[in-house]
Amino acid sequence: MQTETYHALWLDRSQLVSFSDLVDLSGLTESELHELVEFGALVPVNSEEIPWNFSADCVVTVRKASRLRDELELDSHAVVLALTLLEQIRTLEAELAQLQAQQSPFRRF
16 A cells, blocks of 8 residues: 655745755756746845745745646746746736726625
């Protein structure tokens, strides 16, 4: 009988994650993570300091980057482009939901 192990991580924006932790949590190499920072897909909290630290919500981004790389066989430039477009879609969907809520038929003037 084979037992599967799952890891859970509580993400809190105020919590910081080190660069080496992101490498461990993402499945990406150090050079791939450096490229994500260089291309602006990841922004360190302390960009002038070494080692870099990141907001814990970056874990979601790097895992998404890893899936894009693995499942679609994308290079780093394409991963950054895909992440950027996905973030723009998420932002636009949030704005649309807000506008739709404002136009609700139950809203009284």
